[in-house]
Amino acid sequence: MGHETPAGDLRLANLTKRFGVFTAVDDLSLTIPQGSFFALLGASGCGKTTTLRMIAGLEQPTGGQVLLGDRDIAGLRPYKRPVNTVFQSYALFPHLDIHENVAFGLRRRGIRQVTDQVERMLALVQLEGYGRRKPAQLSGGQQQRVALARALINQPQVLLLDEPLGALDLKLRRQMQIELKRIQTEVGITFVHVTHDQEEAMTMADTVAVMNAGRIEQLGAPAELYEYPATAFVANFLGQSNLLAGDAGGHSGGDVLVAAHGSRFSVPAGRARVDRGPVFLGVRPEKLHLVGGPDQVPAGHQHVGGVVSDASYVGVSTQYLVRTAWGSELSVFAANSGVGGQLAVGATVTAHWDPRHAFVLPRESGADDQTAPLLDEPPVGVAS
Amino acid sequence: MTALAQLPTSSGEPAAAPIVRRGRYKLLPYLLLLPGAAWLLVFFALPLLQLAAASLYDPSGSLSTGYAMTWAFGNYPDALQAYWPHFVRSFAYSAIALVLALLMGYPLAYAIAQKAGRWKNLLLVAVVAPMFTSFLVRTLAWKTILSDNGWLVGLLRDVHLLGPDGRLLATPVAVVLGLTYNFLPFLVLPLYASLERLDYRLLEAANDLYASPLRAFQKVTLPLSMPGLIAGTLLFFIPATGDYINAELLGTPNQYMIGNVIDSAFLVRLDYPQGAALSFLLMAAILAIVFVYLRKAGTEEVL
Numbered sequence: 001m002g003h004e005t006p007a008g009d010l011r012l013a014n015l016t017k018r019f020g021v022f023t024a025v026d027d028l029s030l031t032i033p034q035g036s037f038f039a040l041l042g043a044s045g046c047g048k049t050t051t052l053r054m055i056a057g058l059e060q061p062t063g064g065q066v067l068l069g070d071r072d073i074a075g076l077r078p079y080k081r082p083v084n085t086v087f088q089s090y091a092l093f094p095h096l097d098i099h100e101n102v103a104f105g106l107r108r109r110g111i112r113q114v115t116d117q118v119e120r121m122l123a124l125v126q127l128e129g130y131g132r133r134k135p136a137q138l139s140g141g142q143q144q145r146v147a148l149a150r151a152l153i154n155q156p157q158v159l160l161l162d163e164p165l166g167a168l169d170l171k172l173r174r175q176m177q178i179e180l181k182r183i184q185t186e187v188g189i190t191f192v193h194v195t196h197d198q199e200e201a202m203t204m205a206d207t208v209a210v211m212n213a214g215r216i217e218q219l220g221a222p223a224e225l226y227e228y229p230a231t232a233f234v235a236n237f238l239g240q241s242n243l244l245a246g247d248a249g250g251h252s253g254g255d256v257l258v259a260a261h262g263s264r265f266s267v268p269a270g271r272a273r274v275d276r277g278p279v280f281l282g283v284r285p286e287k288l289h290l291v292g293g294p295d296q297v298p299a300g301h302q303h304v305g306g307v308v309s310d311a312s313y314v315g316v317s318t319q320y321l322v323r324t325a326w327g328s329e330l331s332v333f334a335a336n337s338g339v340g341g342q343l344a345v346g347a348t349v350t351a352h353w354d355p356r357h358a359f360v361l362p363r364e365s366g367a368d369d370q371t372a373p374l375l376d377e378p379p380v381g382v383a384s
Numbered sequence: 385m386t387a388l389a390q391l392p393t394s395s396g397e398p399a400a401a402p403i404v405r406r407g408r409y410k411l412l413p414y415l416l417l418l419p420g421a422a423w424l425l426v427f428f429a430l431p432l433l434q435l436a437a438a439s440l441y442d443p444s445g446s447l448s449t450g451y452a453m454t455w456a457f458g459n460y461p462d463a464l465q466a467y468w469p470h471f472v473r474s475f476a477y478s479a480i481a482l483v484l485a486l487l488m489g490y491p492l493a494y495a496i497a498q499k500a501g502r503w504k505n506l507l508l509v510a511v512v513a514p515m516f517t518s519f520l521v522r523t524l525a526w527k528t529i530l531s532d533n534g535w536l537v538g539l540l541r542d543v544h545l546l547g548p549d550g551r552l553l554a555t556p557v558a559v560v561l562g563l564t565y566n567f568l569p570f571l572v573l574p575l576y577a578s579l580e581r582l583d584y585r586l587l588e589a590a591n592d593l594y595a596s597p598l599r600a601f602q603k604v605t606l607p608l609s610m611p612g613l614i615a616g617t618l619l620f621f622i623p624a625t626g627d628y629i630n631a632e633l634l635g636t637p638n639q640y641m642i643g644n645v646i647d648s649a650f651l652v653r654l655d656y657p658q659g660a661a662l663s664f665l666l667m668a669a670i671l672a673i674v675f676v677y678l679r680k681a682g683t684e685e686v687l
Contacts (some may be wrong), residue, residue, distance in 0.1 A: 026617070051404070055592075056592055057592075058588050058591070058592070077589075077591070077596075078591040078592050079591050079592070079593075079594045079596055079599075080594055083592075084592055084593065085592045087585060087589055087592075089583075089585050090590065090612045091583070091585045091586050091589035092589075093586060093589070093602075093603075093604060094586075094608070095607045095608055104590070104595075104603075105593035105594050106601075108593060108595045109594050110592035133680060150593065151592075151593075154593070154594070226439075
């Protein structure tokens with residue numbers, strides 16, 4: 001299944017794109033290893049799609065390089081690049097049937113015998129027998145798979161996916177996530193997947209880059225990003241976090257000491273991004289546990305006291321808000337594993353955590369606690 | 385409906401109330417068609433019948449003595465025999481004009497639809513604006529532009545594209561240019577409507593799938609603009625073929641098209657049977673061409 005030229009890692013070097021005074025992509029550098037499933041994750045307008053379009057050649061960079069192996073392809077026209085795209089809108093050709101849509105790239109490269117390849121590709125995306133239909137006769141999920149087949153059949157060195165599942169409903173999206181991952185493993189092509197859906201990125205990608213304002217905030221394996229975020233943006237964009245404003249006061253043994261809201265906390269030095277100055281002390285909601293009082297906190301755990309101000313039952317877990325003495329609300333997810341009952345609103349509780357689950361992030365001085373839960377986002381890592 | 389379904393009705397005789405309602409709505413489309421149909425009947429179908437009858441009148445009659453209906457089918461071969469060069473000329477002129485109009489009109493429609501941005505409406509008005517003056521006035525203006533002592537002929541003589549005595553007016557070139565100009569908007573507007581709906585993302589996808597811009601045009605833009613292209617070429621070609629004003633004002637009798645012959649048969653020579661026969665021959669020829677064209681170009685490829 002090899003392309004005519006040897007593939008290689010995709011490297012972006014100081015890639016920059018400005019639209020007038022607006023900088024969409026700001027001096028971006030990263031390496032995407034050959035054969036990996038890479039996700040560019042960010043809110044809309046963060047520059048992720050612009051980055052993708054520059055790799056595809058649909059947008060000309062203001063500066064920097066796009067390297068495929070050792071070759072700089074930034075100056076190549078899109079139709080000369082060994083790169084194909086699955087568009088957000090699918091962009092299937094409405095006047096061609098599915099067979100011809102899938103065969104389009106092969107035919108443009110002068111390949112006559114396409115039927116076998118097209119049939120095989122349609123089988124891969126489970127659309128055997130749909131060749132004679134027009135795109136308008138297919139459902140959204142089927143169209144999405146045609147768009148995937150149309151790009152994959154060219155055996156590109158890099159496959160770009162621009163929010164490919166954005167138009168699908170939740171159930172279909174889950175299905176397609178698994179499907180995409182399966183296909184990627186099968187064909188072994190480098191996938192670069194752009195999405196604003198953190199769950200989608202985490203489910204599928206080997207490596208996730210979180211983008212914000214044209215820059216990469218953090219890059220790493222999904223678990224790494226989730227368990228030890230590098231910035232407050234990542235901590236809040238990927239799942240939820242309780243971030244308490246505090247000040248780090250240096251090391252004590254293997255720990256970094258943090259003073260926050262009149263209490264002293266410690267975090268293992270390996271989980272502190274900084275050890276001095278204004279910091280956030282962060283704990284994920286599912287890493288917080290609620291008990292009746294300080295005397296019930298297990299040895300070695302740290303704790304804050306508060307009052308339950310809200311409890312919402314969401315099936316797999318109950319999401320509590322705990323109002324602290326200084327007024328911030330901590331978000332706590334308690335798995336409904338059948339151990340312990342529900343806590344009532346108004347109950348006095350103590351929230352405790354294992355210091356090894358906390359993390360310390362740099363904070364702009366003046367920034368206050370960031371503990372407001374994002375109620376419209378399903379929590380990551382709690383379900384399942 | 386659920387309540388009605390429980391009523392004991394025999395199978396061949398469903399409940400009455402919905403039928404009456406539906407019956408009234410069934411009539412509605414026909415009622416809406418009525419004014420247009422009546423208009424067509426009185427001002428198109430009946431005159432057409434009258435014309436068909438006239439084409440079979442005894443050709444030896446005259447307006448003053450009256451015509452006798454003799455089923456003179458010989459009028460048709462006679463008319464064709466006498467005026468086939470005008471037929472050929474009509475189709476040749478309007479075909480050349482169509483090619484010129486396509487060369488100008490397609491890029492124009494594409495630019496307005498896809499590239500004009502906020503100038504789109506202004507440009508569309510510019511395409512339609514000439515229609516605000518009469519066809520006759522516009523063609524007379526071309527007479528001035530193409531005249532022997534006009535700037536255009538002067539310029540062409542200076543650069544030796546025309547000989548010292550060369551002229552544009554009263555040549556086939558003038559007639560073809562006039563046809564091109566006068567019917568261009570009929571080609572551009574439907575084309576614009578088709579190209580306006582073209583999603584540029586499809587072109588990006590084509591580029592992404594190894595199609596050069598030229599290939600993308602050939603494989604995506606052109607087929608997707610087919611409905612507008614077909615409508616536009618028909619709206620251009622049909623009236624241009626039957627036109628007589630351009631040949632009359634910009635040409636000489638040597639450039640006369642079939643429209644001029646029909647005009648003179650009815651209004652100068654007062655030979656009604658011949659005029660009517662020529663009219664039907666023209667109609668038949670155009671219908672045949674359109675039929676073949678639609679079969680070839682085919683709308684089935686388009687969605």
